[in-house]
Amino acid sequence: MSLVVPAAADRAALADVVARVVRLDPAAVVRLRSAGTGxxxxxxxxxxxxxxxxxxxxxxxxxxxxMASDLLAALSVVDAPEVDPGRAVDDRWRGDLPGEVGWEVVGEIPSAEIDAVVARADPAGLDATAWEAGGVRVPARCAVAVAGMGWPEGGAAVRVAISGDGAWMRLELGGAAIVRHRRPALTVLM
Structure with a gap:
């Protein structure tokens, strides 16, 4: 198994995101997928x-x-374009991902508003609408996740986008994003 990221700056950016994930959840897993040339x-x-x-x-x-911690160790210790990201734990991934669809930016949230949402967030009301942009309802949990990851940095605004099929919403923060399914998942009972 191998992860190849030729540029040191790109490896550092990946390591930064993985470090933020590990800080939130030391037992987190990371899914790596080929996507075009990346x-x-x-x-x-x-x-x-x-x-x-x-x-x-x-x-x-x-x-x-x-495991996110294994990937972080590999990216932090090995200063080379190719690293071993750790053993596969595919059975630990739960949930789906957006399809290969385009994203349409529908608005922005000022960074000060992210801070205000987090300050007034009620743990029991994380699905309450915290912001609306271009007709897209942004739940408080998304703003709390942005802040939990330590973003936005430098007062940058957060762009709100929806997937081409309308099923997913994302808060774009430069090279990273917080993504949430817009429709509730259905539970199948057998």
């Missing part, structure tokens, strides 16, 4: 939203889940 990284958070980022490179196998 690799996409996905991780769950304690806020029931996903974190994603991407970098030029490749992963073999093309879709694998590893």
């Amino acid at each position: 690799v996409a990284l996905w991780a769950g958070t304690p806020f029931a939203v996903l974190v994603t980022t991407a970098a030029p490179g490749r992963v073999d196998p093309a879709d694998v889940t590893v």
